[in-house]
Amino acid sequence: MRTDDAIHFCAPGRLIIEAGARRRLPALISHLGLRYGVLITDRFFTGNTPWVREYVDAASALGVTTIVFDGGAPDPTTTLCDSATRVMRSTFAGLAPDHVIGLGGGSNIDLAKALCLTLPEGRPIREFVGMDEPLKALPLVAMPTTAGTGSEATPGAILVDPSNATKVAVMNNALRPRIALIDPELTYTCPPNVTADAGIDALTHAIESYLTIDSSRFDRGDQPDPAYSGRSLLTMLFARESIRLCAQYLKRCYDDGSDKEARSAMCHASIYAALSYGSAGLNGVHGIAYAVAGRTHRSHGTTNAVMLPYVLGALAQTRRGELLEIAALFEVDTGPGPQAAITALCHALRELIAHLGIPTDLRGLGIEASSLTALTRDALAVTRLARAFPVPDVERAYADIVSRAWAGDLGEAPDRQRLELDYQ
Numbered sequence: 453m454r455t456d457d458a459i460h461f462c463a464p465g466r467l468i469i470e471a472g473a474r475r476r477l478p479a480l481i482s483h484l485g486l487r488y489g490v491l492i493t494d495r496f497f498t499g500n501t502p503w504v505r506e507y508v509d510a511a512s513a514l515g516v517t518t519i520v521f522d523g524g525a526p527d528p529t530t531t532l533c534d535s536a537t538r539v540m541r542s543t544f545a546g547l548a549p550d551h552v553i554g555l556g557g558g559s560n561i562d563l564a565k566a567l568c569l570t571l572p573e574g575r576p577i578r579e580f581v582g583m584d585e586p587l588k589a590l591p592l593v594a595m596p597t598t599a600g601t602g603s604e605a606t607p608g609a610i611l612v613d614p615s616n617a618t619k620v621a622v623m624n625n626a627l628r629p630r631i632a633l634i635d636p637e638l639t640y641t642c643p644p645n646v647t648a649d650a651g652i653d654a655l656t657h658a659i660e661s662y663l664t665i666d667s668s669r670f671d672r673g674d675q676p677d678p679a680y681s682g683r684s685l686l687t688m689l690f691a692r693e694s695i696r697l698c699a700q701y702l703k704r705c706y707d708d709g710s711d712k713e714a715r716s717a718m719c720h721a722s723i724y725a726a727l728s729y730g731s732a733g734l735n736g737v738h739g740i741a742y743a744v745a746g747r748t749h750r751s752h753g754t755t756n757a758v759m760l761p762y763v764l765g766a767l768a769q770t771r772r773g774e775l776l777e778i779a780a781l782f783e784v785d786t787g788p789g790p791q792a793a794i795t796a797l798c799h800a801l802r803e804l805i806a807h808l809g810i811p812t813d814l815r816g817l818g819i820e821a822s823s824l825t826a827l828t829r830d831a832l833a834v835t836r837l838a839r840a841f842p843v844p845d846v847e848r849a850y851a852d853i854v855s856r857a858w859a860g861d862l863g864e865a866p867d868r869q870r871l872e873l874d875y876q
Contacts (some may be wrong), residue, residue, distance in 0.1 A: 456668040457684040460560045460677075461731045462625050463604055464594075464632035469723065471716065473635045474595060478507060482514040486575045486591070488538050489516060490571065492564040493555040494524035497597070503555065503638070511609075512787070519543050524560040529612045530620065533563060533577045537570040548572070553593040558610075558752075561594050565609035568592050577611065580622045584641030584675055587626040594629040597638040599705075599718040600650025600753060602657055602726025604632040607679040618746065623679045628730075634723055636716040644706055647718075648808035649753030651702045654722040656756040658694035659764070659778060660737050661687055661729035663771045665840045670733070675790070680733030682840070691728035692777070697721035706808055736763045736846075739837030740853060744831035748817045757810045758817060761798040762857040766849045768794045770842050795818045798802070798862045813860035821858060828854045 460581055468476075481489065489511070491504065498504050498520065508518045540549070547569055554564025564579050568589040580587065594604035609622045642650070661683060664784060670682030698721045705714035715805050740763070741755035748755070772790055779797040787796055802812050817829065828851050832838050839860075843849045856862070 454666075454685045456666075457686075458667045458670070458681065459684045459731075460667075460672075460681040461684070461686055462607065462628055462679075463727055463730070464628055465630040465632070467605075467723070469634040469720065473633055473638050473711075474503065474507065474638065475510075477593065477633060478510040478516065479516050479632075481511060481516050481551065481593070487546050488514055488549045489518045489545065489551045489553055490567065491518050491520045491553040491555060492524055492536075492567060493520065493522050493560055495522050498522040498554055507553075517547075519549075524556055524563055526559050527612050527619075528559050528566075529614050530561040532575050532616055533566045533570060533611060536563070536567060537574055537577075540567070540571060541574055549590060549706040550705050551591045551593060553595065553628075554603075554640070555595045555597065557596065557646075558603040561596065561601070561603040562609045562611065564592060564594070565589075565603070566611060566622060567831075568627065569609075569622065577622065578613075578620075580624075583622075583624065587624045589603070589624075589626040593631040593633060594625070595633045595635065595638065596722070598642055598646055598650040599636075599639050599722040600653040601676050602654065602722055603728065604629055604634070605723060605726035606730040617760075619742070619781045625677055625679055632723065633718050636712070636719045639715050639719060640709070642709065642714070644709065645809065647706050647709060648810060649751050649757075650716055650722070651705060651753075652757040652760075652805065652808060652810065653699065653753040654694065654718065654725045655698040655702060656737055656753075656760050657729040657734070658691045658698065658721070658725035660734045660762070661725070662691035662695065662778070663767055663774055663842065664732050664735045665842050667732070670674040671839065681731060682747075683728075683732040687728040687732040690724045691732075692781075694721045694724035695778055696729065696781050697724070699821040703804060703807060733837075733840055735837050735842070736766070736850065736853065739834045739841070740827075740831040740850065740857075742834055742837075743827050744814065744817065746820065746830060747819065747823065747827060750817055754810050755817070757805045757808070758812065758814060759853070759857055760805070761802045761812075761862060762853045764801070765794070765798050765856070765862060766843060766853050768832050770844075773807055795862065802862060814854070814858040815860070819858060824854050824858055
């Protein structure tokens with residue numbers, strides 16, 4: 453029992469996980485007394501699936517009006533959000549929408565989250581960046597079509613600011629969906645590359661939140677309602693189950709997209725990981741991956757995947773017990789002792805990443821050796837994640853991780869002495 457846990461756990465108001473559950477959404481929306489909705493998606497789903505039309509027609513039959521915006525895009529921008537706000541407010545012609553539905557991957561759901569803030573008054577989304585006070589947001593229904601991002605259970609909307617090509621985040625518990633509807637049938641047609649990218653993202657969320665800073669040490673500042681607050685026994689329960697499911701089903705799901713059991717298992721793995729990291733938070737993998745993505749413009753799942761094995765090696769001293777538990781879940785050949793088991797785990801994860809068709813080192817992403825110092829500096833600038841990395845010297849650890857990830861070196865995990873020899 454972790455008696456020193458300081459738990460501040462937030463989850464969706466309603467969590468529904470069931471094959472075919474999308475068909476029951478119109479009745480639930482009507483039952484809740486909602487009448488005017490905006491459905492945010494992209495043209496793939498309006499043009500290639502019946503899901504949007506089925507929902508709109510079924511909701512209409514129950515007296516619920518739904519306006520569809522299918523201009524969603526990968527890595528949505530602040531400009532797109534503001535443009536969608538103007539279009540939707542004009543379309544409603546004075547009627548006030550009372551809910552927003554996000555259908556698609558994490559990008560569509562992030563855009564839907566942002567619109568929950570901007571639609572009521574037409575304010576630009578930049579006005580909400582960095583705001584800690586309670587925000588008034590329209591109720592959000594999130595229906596993910598991928599198993600990985602976890603946006604259906606988290607407090608953040610991530611958008612790209614085109615003025616400087618950087619990602620900005622609106623973080624507030626008001627953005628957590630009122631309804632998270634997980635219908636595995638929506639993921640059945642995901643192509644292999646999307647399955648891989650989303651699946652490794654879910655695994656990264658689970659592992660990273662399982663190993664992150666403890667809730668008793670997490671700096672919440674003066675926030676009475678923090679979006680993230682460190683790991684606890686509760687978040688670790690969700691993370692452990694997600695890791696177990698990913699270890700058993702991620703490769704299987706990638707190899708055979710028609711495997712409905714594997715598809716359903718990965719949907720469960722994704723939401724469990726989200727319930728963990730959505731309160732515990734993340735750290736080094738995402739912190740460095742953000743910097744890598746800024747230089748390569750590769751997908752979120754890919755940049756996370758490349759960094760994951762190397763970050764775990766740097767935690768061998770401070771999270772040894774937890775890493776051995778993860779090694780057992782992956783059933784790796786643990787060898788003669790704890791260090792051998794952790795090294796074997798890192799190799800097993802890298803082999804899984806290679807099997808998923810993802811590069812396994814920074815050179816494979818086109819990163820030049822001359823940019824490693826600047827990349828490390830950019831990663832450390834994401835202070836929210838750097839502060840949560842549970843090592844004594846984050847700066848040295850990040851430098852060592854980046855160096856190893858470029859060289860593809862999964863040798864013995866470094867301890868403090870090795871870092872001093874390499875970087876003093």
